[in-house]
Amino acid sequence: MQLDPSIERIVAFETSCDDTSVAVVAADGAVEAVCSANQDLAHGPFGGIVPELASRNHTIAILPLLEEALSRSKRTWSEIQGLAVTSRPGLVGSLMVGIVTAKTLALAKKLPLIGVNHIEGHILAPFLRDAQHAPPPNFAFPYLALVISGGHTHIFSVRGVGQIQLIGKTLDDAAGEAFDKFAKMAGLGYPGGAEVDREARAGDVKAYPFPRGMIKEDHLNFSFSGLKTAAQRVIQPLSTEDLKAARPDLCASYQEAIVDVLLAKLDRAIAATGIRRVVLTGGVSANSRLRERAQAWAAASQYQLVVPPARYCTDNAAMIGYAGVCRLRRGERSAQDLGPSPAAWTADYQEA
Ligand code: KG4
């Protein structure tokens, strides 16, 4: 396919959930600046994301972050050839803030605009590079991408930009949701994945025989609701004192059950597709036990494992910028009636 070389770098916006992020990204994946505002402190007291609060905070943060990103990249608008914005899937009110900002700039600066699928951003994150990080030199399509975040647990077979096949997904909770709900039960903060990770370091992974949902079933889908219920049954009768004492073991055993299932399904996906290159991405890929086990798993079978740095695994506008710049260079454009969608478009993925 002929790519348009005149689009060298773009500005990208991410506001699909509770992180506001703006980036300047070049066509080779170089992140010239990425500036983000995290809203955990605003939503923490509610134990989950409050959508109205998220949109309001996006409106407050987005323009200062744009100024900051441009200033850090040392670029002016004359050096920017396009705009990208997450338009799906996500919280509609939150998406709207990024979309209105990007559409206004597209009109004012006379720049082409592209609406990006947030998950495609996560999937293409391994191509991002900066002064501290570059992808492995032999990294290329095709690969399997396991996207594990607060809202998603999806396995994709990725053969190119726009050639993304969804081959497995969670039938109930996402992996991050399973961590966060467990953290709440175990008396840890929100979002609790990182705290479970920390507590688990002092615990025994075999202390509690938690169920590994669908691990033996011959398909690539996940289920974490049985695990959550099993943990609830163990935790409920415990006094505060006993819970505190049991917490490291509970965390280690619970986390191990999730890691076992993720790796088992990746094994099945490799067997089914013959693709031996695997990308872990999304907030849960920051999990230290998963990283450690995945490294050993890949080394034992000589799979290529690529886990982007945590700053590109959690929600960020750099990944949206890379997906956007690839699509703009292919000549794709969104019209001014681009709107938010809570779900991915049917055309985004080829279903297995
Ligand atoms: O990708 P992300 O930043 O935002 C979403 O799109 O959801 O992922 C957030 C999720 C949360 O559920 C959080 O608890 C989880 O990633 N997470 C972790 C760790 N760090 C973040 N889960 C397990 N272990 C971690 N170290």
Ligand code: ZN
């Ligand atoms: Zn995400």
